[in-house]
Amino acid sequence: AQSVSQHNxxxxxxxxxxxxLGCNYSYGGTVNLFWYVQYPGQHLQLLLKYFSGDPLVKGIxxxxxxxxxxxxxxxxxxxxxxxxxxxxxFCAVGGSxxxxxxxxxxxxLSIRP
Amino acid sequence: NAGVMQNPRxxxxxxxxxxxxxxxxxxxxxxxxxxxxLPEEGLKFMVxxxxxxxxxxxxxxxxxFSAEFPKEGPSILRIQQVxxxxxxxxxxxxxxxxxNTGELFFGEGSRLxxx
Numbered sequence: 051a052q053s054v055s056q057h058n059x060x061x062x063x064x065x066x067x068x069x070x071l072g073c074n075y076s077y078g079g080t081v082n083l084f085w086y087v088q089y090p091g092q093h094l095q096l097l098l099k100y101f102s103g104d105p106l107v108k109g110i111x112x113x114x115x116x117x118x119x120x121x122x123x124x125x126x127x128x129x130x131x132x133x134x135x136x137x138x139x140f141c142a143v144g145g146s147x148x149x150x151x152x153x154x155x156x157x158x159l160s161i162r163p
Numbered sequence: 164n165a166g167v168m169q170n171p172r173x174x175x176x177x178x179x180x181x182x183x184x185x186x187x188x189x190x191x192x193x194x195x196x197x198x199x200x201l202p203e204e205g206l207k208f209m210v211x212x213x214x215x216x217x218x219x220x221x222x223x224x225x226x227x228f229s230a231e232f233p234k235e236g237p238s239i240l241r242i243q244q245v246x247x248x249x250x251x252x253x254x255x256x257x258x259x260x261x262x263n264t265g266e267l268f269f270g271e272g273s274r275l276x277x278x
């Protein structure tokens with residue numbers, strides 16, 4: 051069955067701490083992987099994506115994610131978080147051709163000033 | 164360019180009534196996705212449509228729910244005979260015509276409350 055697992059439901063960090071949010075997926079065939087972010091009061095927007103090539107992808111605002119095929123993982127990282135990173139983060143996976151995109155349950159990130 | 168537009172933003176219905184949620188994709192986008200977000204849960208895939216075609220409705224409940232994306236006009240998610248459990252935020256997303264890269268552009272959602 052196709053699924054995306056985000057094991058951390060709520061993460062609380064202090065400013066300048068390092069961040070890593072876990073994402074594991076189950077999806078047959080070639081995959082496209084995404085992280086979306088939803089800031090308070092705003093709609094979801096794309097943070098970064100992986101289609102092919104270098105498994106370490108860089109996104110906006112200093113975020114990066116690494117695709118590890120053998121572990122079916124696509125963890126999100128940021129070396130030093132800021133208060134403005136407070137948001138909900140969603141991992142998502144889709145197939146390489148026209149197919150549905152499925153999302154994880156999200157991780158709420160709270161940053162203490 | 165206008166983003167994905169959803170309306171109404173908030174909708175209140177009594178049990179047994181019908182709810183219609185509309186989604187106008189971004190200009191030039193012909194792929195539309197509908198998701199449901201329940202309190203404390205993530206985004207649950209419901210249906211994926213292209214113009215005049217349902218591509219994947221595997222996430223749609225078999226009864227009372229339907230979706231369409233006509234050649235002209237917005238995509239419609241229709242819920243008949245609503246029940247309290249249908250209360251949720253319903254998000255629409257669209258993606259471009261040219262190859263399905265999977266990057267989605269989301270609307271701000273429609274929040275349905277069933278009394």
